[in-house]
Amino acid sequence: MKIMIMGMDGYLGWPLSMYLTERGHEVSGIDNMTRRKTVTEIGSWSATPIKSIEERLAAYKKASGNDLTFYKGDLSESSFVDLAIRKEQPDCIVHLGEIPSAPYSMIDVNHCNFTQMNNMVGHNNILFAMKEHVPNTHLLKLGTMGEYGTPNLDIPEGFFEIEYRGRKDKLPFPRQPGSWYHLAKVHETWNLMFANKIWGISATDVMQGVVHGLNTPQMVNDDLITRFDFDEVFGTAINRFCAQAVVGHELTPYGKGGQTRGYLALRDSMQCFTIAIENPPKEGEYRVFNQFDETYSVNDLAERTSKVAQEYGLEGKIWNIENPRLEAEEHRYEPDMKHLPDLGFKPTMSLEEELHITIPKLMEYKDRIEAKRESIMPKIKWTN
Amino acid sequence: MKIMIMGMDGYLGWPLSMYLTERGHEVSGIDNMTRRKTVTEIGSWSATPIKSIEERLAAYKKASGNDLTFYKGDLSESSFVDLAIRKEQPDCIVHLGEIPSAPYSMIDVNHCNFTQMNNMVGHNNILFAMKEHVPNTHLLKLGTMGEYGTPNLDIPEGFFEIEYRGRKDKLPFPRQPGSWYHLAKVHETWNLMFANKIWGISATDVMQGVVHGLNTPQMVNDDLITRFDFDEVFGTAINRFCAQAVVGHELTPYGKGGQTRGYLALRDSMQCFTIAIENPPKEGEYRVFNQFDETYSVNDLAERTSKVAQEYGLEGKIWNIENPRLEAEEHRYEPDMKHLPDLGFKPTMSLEEELHITIPKLMEYKDRIEAKRESIMPKIKWTN
Numbered sequence: 187m188k189i190m191i192m193g194m195d196g197y198l199g200w201p202l203s204m205y206l207t208e209r210g211h212e213v214s215g216i217d218n219m220t221r222r223k224t225v226t227e228i229g230s231w232s233a234t235p236i237k238s239i240e241e242r243l244a245a246y247k248k249a250s251g252n253d254l255t256f257y258k259g260d261l262s263e264s265s266f267v268d269l270a271i272r273k274e275q276p277d278c279i280v281h282l283g284e285i286p287s288a289p290y291s292m293i294d295v296n297h298c299n300f301t302q303m304n305n306m307v308g309h310n311n312i313l314f315a316m317k318e319h320v321p322n323t324h325l326l327k328l329g330t331m332g333e334y335g336t337p338n339l340d341i342p343e344g345f346f347e348i349e350y351r352g353r354k355d356k357l358p359f360p361r362q363p364g365s366w367y368h369l370a371k372v373h374e375t376w377n378l379m380f381a382n383k384i385w386g387i388s389a390t391d392v393m394q395g396v397v398h399g400l401n402t403p404q405m406v407n408d409d410l411i412t413r414f415d416f417d418e419v420f421g422t423a424i425n426r427f428c429a430q431a432v433v434g435h436e437l438t439p440y441g442k443g444g445q446t447r448g449y450l451a452l453r454d455s456m457q458c459f460t461i462a463i464e465n466p467p468k469e470g471e472y473r474v475f476n477q478f479d480e481t482y483s484v485n486d487l488a489e490r491t492s493k494v495a496q497e498y499g500l501e502g503k504i505w506n507i508e509n510p511r512l513e514a515e516e517h518r519y520e521p522d523m524k525h526l527p528d529l530g531f532k533p534t535m536s537l538e539e540e541l542h543i544t545i546p547k548l549m550e551y552k553d554r555i556e557a558k559r560e561s562i563m564p565k566i567k568w569t570n
Numbered sequence: 571m572k573i574m575i576m577g578m579d580g581y582l583g584w585p586l587s588m589y590l591t592e593r594g595h596e597v598s599g600i601d602n603m604t605r606r607k608t609v610t611e612i613g614s615w616s617a618t619p620i621k622s623i624e625e626r627l628a629a630y631k632k633a634s635g636n637d638l639t640f641y642k643g644d645l646s647e648s649s650f651v652d653l654a655i656r657k658e659q660p661d662c663i664v665h666l667g668e669i670p671s672a673p674y675s676m677i678d679v680n681h682c683n684f685t686q687m688n689n690m691v692g693h694n695n696i697l698f699a700m701k702e703h704v705p706n707t708h709l710l711k712l713g714t715m716g717e718y719g720t721p722n723l724d725i726p727e728g729f730f731e732i733e734y735r736g737r738k739d740k741l742p743f744p745r746q747p748g749s750w751y752h753l754a755k756v757h758e759t760w761n762l763m764f765a766n767k768i769w770g771i772s773a774t775d776v777m778q779g780v781v782h783g784l785n786t787p788q789m790v791n792d793d794l795i796t797r798f799d800f801d802e803v804f805g806t807a808i809n810r811f812c813a814q815a816v817v818g819h820e821l822t823p824y825g826k827g828g829q830t831r832g833y834l835a836l837r838d839s840m841q842c843f844t845i846a847i848e849n850p851p852k853e854g855e856y857r858v859f860n861q862f863d864e865t866y867s868v869n870d871l872a873e874r875t876s877k878v879a880q881e882y883g884l885e886g887k888i889w890n891i892e893n894p895r896l897e898a899e900e901h902r903y904e905p906d907m908k909h910l911p912d913l914g915f916k917p918t919m920s921l922e923e924e925l926h927i928t929i930p931k932l933m934e935y936k937d938r939i940e941a942k943r944e945s946i947m948p949k950i951k952w953t954n
Contacts (some may be wrong), residue, residue, distance in 0.1 A: 264679045295648045295698035299691050306690075307683050310750075314679035338739040348732050355722040357744040361760070366694075369764055373757040376745070380753055384896050384952050512768050568768050 189463060190276035191215040192261060192312065193283030194254070195222070195239050198328075198397065198455060200412045202280065204404035205456045206463070207252045214255035214274050216267075216283060220304070221413070221420075224290060230417035230561035233429055233551045234400060237409050245409035261308030264315075271315040278324045278463050281312055288332070288365035288511075289419045289566040298366040305370045306377070313381040324466040325378070325389040326459065331448050331478060331521065333372045333393060335362030336514050341521035344391065344474025364513050365568070382472035389471075390462045395448030395478025397455045398424035399540045400547060412452075414548070417561035418510075423487055424449065426562065428541065431495035431502045432548050433555045435562060441509030443485035444516035448478025448523070451535035458526055465529045476523045479533040487537075494541040498549065510564040573847060574660035575599040576645060576696065577667030578638070579606070579623045582712075582781065582839060584796045586664065588788035589840045590847070591636045598639035598658050600651075600667060604688070605797070605804075608674060614801035614945035617813055617935045618784060621793050629793035645692030648699075655699040662708045662847050665696055672716070672749035672895075673803045673950040682750040689754045690761065697765040708850040709762070709773040710843065715832050715862060715905065717756045717777060719746030720898050725905035728775065728858025748897050749952075766856035773855075774846045779832030779862025781839045782808035783924045784931060796836075798932070801945035802894075807871055808833065810946065812925065815879035815886045816932045817939045819946060825893030827869035828900035832862025832907070835919040842910055849913045860907045863917040871921075878925040882933065894948040 189206055193199040194215025207213045217239065225231060237245060243254055255274070259266045261283050271279070284305040285291070291301035309327070316323055334341045337360075347356045358379065361372040381387045400414045415421045416429030427437045450458070458477045467473050482490075485506075492502030509515065548555070573590055577583040578599025591597045601623065609615060621629065627638055639658070643650045645667050655663070668689040669675070675685035693711070700707055718725045721744075731740045742763065745756040765771045784798045799805045800813030811821045834842070842861045851857050866874075869890075876886030893899065932939070 264683070295652075295695060298698070299648070299694055302690060302694070303687050306686060310683055310686070311679060314682070337741060339734045339737050339741075346734060348734060350723045350730060350732055353723050357721060357723075358746070360741040360744050362742070363760070363764070366761075366764070369757070369760055372760060373753070376747070376753055376756060377750075380747070380750070 187211045187278060187463065188274065188276045189213050190271070190274050190279045192279065192281045193217055194256060195219060196282055197413050199282045200242065201402045201404060201452065202456055202459055203254055204246060204410065205402060206460065207254065208250070208404060209460065214276065216257045216259060216261065216270055218258065218260040220285060224285065225415060225420055228290070228417060228419045228561065230415070230558045231554065232413035233416050233548060233555050234411045234414045235551070235554065236411060236413045241409065249406050249410060261311055262304055264311040267311040268315040268318065272319040275320055276323055278326060278466065279312060279316065280459060280463070281309065281325060281327045283308060285367065287419050288367045291366035292566050292568060301367050302370040306373055309374045310377060313378070313387060316387055317385045321385065322388070322469065325387060326462050327378060327389060327391050329371050329375055329391050329393050330368065331393045331395045331476065332368045333361045333363050333375060334359065334521065335364060336517040336519060337362060338518055343476045343522050343525055364511070379472055386470040388467045388469060390467055391472065391474045392462065393474060393476045394455065395450045396422045396424070397450050397452055398422070399452035399544050401543050402453045402456060416555055417558065418564045418566065423484055424491060427488055427491040428544050428548055429555045430562060431491060431500045431545065432552050433559060434501060435559065436503045436505035437488045437492055438505050438507045438563070439484040439488045440507060440511060442515035443488065443506050444483050445513060446481050446483045446517065446519040448481050448521060449537065450478045451540040454479055454533050454535055457534065458531055461526060461529050461531055473525065475525045476521050477526060478523060480537065481519055490537055491541060494538060495545055498545055510567045512568040571662060571847065572596045572658065572660045574655070574658050574663045576663065576665045577601055578640060579603060580666055581797050583666045584626065585786045585788060585836065586840055586843055587638055588630060588794065589786060590844065591638065592634070592788060593844065598641070598660065600641045600643060600645060600654055602642065602644040604669060608669060609799060609804055612674070612801060612803045612945065614799070614942045615938065616797035617800050617932060617939050618795045618798045619935070619938065620795060620797050625793065633790050633794060645695060646688055648695040651695040652699040652702065656703040659704055660707055662710060662850065663696060663700065664843060664847070665693065665709060665711045667692060669751065671803050672751045675750035676950050676952055685751050686754040690757055693758045694761060697762070697771060700771055701769045705769065706772070706853065709771060710846050711762060711773060711775050713755050713759055713775050713777050714752065715777045715779045715860065716752045717745045717747050717759060718743065718905065719748060720901040720903060721746060722902055727860045727906050727909055748895070763856055770854040772851045772853060774851055775856065775858045776846065777858060777860045778839065779834045780806045780808070781834050781836055782806070783836035783928050785927050786837045786840060800939055801942065802948045802950065807868055808875060811872055811875040812928050812932055813939045814946060815875060815884045815929065816936050817943060818885060819943065820887045820889035821872045821876055822889050822891045822947070823868040823872045824891060824895060826899035827872065827890050828867050829897060830865050830867045830901065830903040832865050832905060833921065834862045835924040838863055838917050838919055841918065842915055845910060845913050845915055857909065859909045860905050861910060862907060864921065865903055874921055875925060878922060879929055882929055894951045896952040
């Protein structure tokens with residue numbers, strides 16, 4: 187299959203490019219290095235010393251014999267997106283090419299606008315180019331479980347059937363996102379449903395949980411490793427806890443730590459994307475996959491991380507700090523997750539197994555985390 | 571009360587500025603003339619020969635003795651919005667300053683992006699400036715009944731209580747908008763709910779029906795008249811039918827003509843806004859008003875317009891043409907409308923009364939409509 191990956195240079199995009207290539211797919215991709223720039227902007231870097239995209243492509247060619255086709259450019263430029271999609275004629279487009287940070291979007295008005303506009307315009311440009319050149323191609327779009335928020339109801343996969351004042355209808359489940367970034371993801375979900383309605387674009391809208399870990403079988407040497415963010419802006423819960431443990435920093439759940447979310451190991455994220463790609467929707471179908479393995483509270487994660495860290499001689503002290511976000515710290519969380527298992531998804535890595543890979547690997551990069559230690563503690567506040 | 575009107579030069583903004591001033595409020599406003607430019611871009615103009623904003627302000631001063639404070643500038647520039655709001659310190663901001671056209675947003679990728687970005691960024695900039703300088707000010711934001719779409723359920727005012735799998739919650743009613751423009755309105759509704767949640771911004775989110783008519787008591791001479799669009803892009807159902815009747819063009823409902831929407835006379839729109847302004851929400855409250863008078867099908871509107879047109883010697887022939895839009899042409903439509911009547915809203919103008927004002931007034935401008943007759947029939951198609 188010809189697959190085009192938007193955001194090829196990212197945390198997920200880079201390992202997915204290699205993973206899909208080894209499964210025999212022909213992979214191309216786009217990136218404009220926004221992630222590298224924004225992490226630099228906020229004063230941090232990847233714990234792993236990632237190579238430039240050019241070096242990565244060469245290293246992968248050398249290690250595997252495989253070629254990846256790469257286009258450097260900005261998804262928010264419609265003519266560029268149009269040209270690249272027209273040229274590649276992919277069977278599937280995997281859209282991971284967005285700014286993925288809630289705190290980044292909460293810095294100020296300019297970061298709010300940049301996150302919403304960059305992400306939405308890039309997505310719109312892909313939709314219009316698909317309509318024009320590859321109307322039957324499958325769009326696999328990365329959304330987030332955070333789109334749903336934490337309602338006092340079970341969370342279905344995208345839609346629910348309800349009765350209201352004696353009448354029934356099947357409607358999109360109301361989203362209650364918790365940051366300007368999460369809002370943009372919801373806006374894109376709505377835009378995508380509309381593109382599906384008017385043009386019949388086939389799509390899988392993936393509501394992914396928080397991904398953790400830094401290793402996949404394709405990373406046979408360090409030139410092929412993916413990025414690993416640990417700062418307050420781009421580092422997510424488990425990954426940040428691992429980095430904290432490695433440099434002797436307290437593990438810092440925010441607030442009471444009862445916030446519960448779905449989580450997924452990096453290599454199982456690859457598995458899920460691959461299942462969706464190789465089992466595409468029907469022509470003109472729009473489907474929503476909730477994509478995670480297990481749900482955990484933040485306190486639970488901190489405790490599990492701490493326990494594994496101690497096996498490696500690390501202290502792993504836990505310190506619940508003031509929550510910079512405005513969010514429920516104790517709440518119900520019962521999301522459905524049936525569509526992917528129905529297609530064969532079986533998690534291969536337990537949280538503990540993944541932690542046993544991540545923590546020792548990360549200890550090799552202790553100095554890099556130490557050098558940007560200041561970027562870990564939260565300074566961006568939701569109510570400011 | 572100090573009131574700031576975003577979009578002061580527009581169809582609603584201009585008459586509302588005069589209306590509120592005569593009620594004793596101190597009115598300022600912003601506009602960057604986007605509406606004039608976009609109507610020119612698509613090859614049309616206002617049926618009424620409106621004056622420049624500078625001439626309008628002078629004419630209003632001369633006619634009433636009242637001053638309006640005007641800032642020319644772009645709401646999508648955050649520093650400008652910040653400065654103007656800081657300087658004015660309004661008690662209420664009425665946000666009408668957006669591109670208001672579904673067809674315009676459907677022209678191509680650039681018009682889609684421009685509509686969504688212009689409208690969302692302007693709205694974000696207002697929210698951030700309010701948080702910074704006037705956190706207790708009331709934001710009266712213009713949304714549209716079109717945000718809801720046409721579900722097979724009653725349409726509540728913003729929220730509904732539902733039971734799902736045995737559990738209850740009060741949730742935002744799911745929106746199913748029908749154009750890139752309507753989608754942007756929904757995105758802003760979500761952004762506004764979030765600003766209310768994190769910063770306590772008090773807001774009235776107005777889901778307004780289609781406004782028609784061209785006259786308010788403040789338009790004592792033609793220098794004070796508001797714009798009146800009749801082209802396929804900016805002209806809405808009743809107004810376009812009136813213009814068609816005046817130049818002997820068939821009245822053209824789209825498709826089967828069973829599309830049903832809420833409608834409101836221009837002067838009753840002024841009344842509704844005033845009620846919301848003078849009965850502000852509680853501190854930190856976010857409320858949704860469905861704002862219309864009666865619901866009509868498009869066929870019904872065409873027949874009513876035709877009947878009144880015939881009284882003025884016009885033919886008023888009706889011709890149901892192919893629908894350029896993708897929308898249900900026969901559907902249930904039962905929206906609630908209780909919040910405004912609870913605060914005292916009483917419609918003053920029936921549809922027929924308003925038609926008896928609009929059609930003869932418009933006959934004075936027959937030549938201007940004739941000159942842009944080519945702009946009336948739809949060329950922008952939803953599925954293209």
